[in-house]
Amino acid sequence: MRSGRQGSTRYRARKDSTRTVTRFRRVAFSIGVLMAVIATSLAGCGTEKVTFMAGFKPQANLPFVAAYVAQEKGYFTEQGLVVDIKHSTGEHLNLLMSGDVDFTTADANSVLKRRVDPELPIVAVALFGQQGQQAFVSLVESGIQTPKDWEGKTFGYKISVPPDYLAILEAAGVDRSKIQEVRVGFDPRILTEKQVDILAVFKSNEPDTLRGLGFDVTVFDAADYGVPTLGLTYITRQDMVDENADTVKRFVRATMKGLEFAFANTEETLDIIMKFAENENREHQRFMLLTEIENAASPLTDSNGLGWMTAQQWKEFQDSLLQYGALEGSTDVNLAFTDRFLEGIYDNGKLEWP
Helix, strand or coil: CHHHHHHHHHHHHHHHHHHHHHHHHHHHHHHHHHHHHHHHHHHHHHCEEEEEEECCCCCCCHHHHHHHHHHHCCHHHHCCEEEEEEECCCCHHHHHHHCCCCEEEEEHHHHHHHHHCCCCCEEEEEECCCCCCEEEEEEHHHCCCCHHHHCCCEEEECCCCCHHHHHHHHHHCCCHHHCEEEECCCCCHHHHCCCCCEEEEECCCHHHHHHHCCCCEEEECHHHHCCCCCCEEEEEEHHHHHHCHHHHHHHHHHHHHHHHHHHHCHHHHHHHHHHHCCCCCHHHHHHHHHHHHHHHCCHHHHHHCCCCCCHHHHHHHHHHHHHCCCCCCCCCHHHHECCHHHHHHEECCEECCC
16 A cells, blocks of 8 residues: 555656646747747847948048947947948938938038928938037137127138128128128138138137147137027938838937947047048047037037937027028928937936937
């Protein structure tokens, strides 16, 4: 009798053990299938390729920097993107519209102009320049201290008379008829050679170049006179916004992470910039970087996050351009930009990562 009971007990134990092993194998199999699905999904994200084309040569323009840092620090990879970074020779907008490029850079002025004529379906998805790129300089030795001092002097502009210049004249009560205006192109030495007295410049570029030549300059910024100005943006096509919203969101998230890094790590950011801009002067790149960082920050970005923009900003900017003849017509600014991706990556001004 005892032997029978022991045999029965051993049988039940083996049966229970078999059931336990079977359940364990089923659970392990389910977990393995789930992990395979996740891995496959992540692998698919990781092979998504996009092309970003910076709008000029390699240098420390902030939209370029954000992409450089996102590439070098692995932020694109963490967002499941493989990004091919290219630099434009002037065809970046055409390449964007043809689909050969997915993201590029453009001044806010250009965005509005192209939306008006030829009605290109381009959309700004992040705003780097909370103030415009342009400024105006005079040599300190000239004694020109205020815009009113421009009267009786010669003003040199690059291609066309800038609306910011006209806005300053009006804000400061300057008589334009007393200023000689000449088209001079892009060489800032025309100022040091005294061919002009006031020169239109990119404020993150020529002021440092002129100082490097041994000439101190006075800088006039339209924003200091209450003029609404905006600077560089990231743009993409409307079809990318409509059909590939998740890709756009991940690109914006990764580059805003890169921008945050640049704000906090000047020297390492410069190291990264110099990998792309090997032939450029590091100290000039420092000036460009720090100037553009200053112009990328505002109470708006402090509250909402870097890259932020609003319809009010775009509307006031467009109204100013219209007032000074820089646009042939108006457009619905809500078509020219979208903040949906910025809203999707920030929570009370803090970037959600990853």
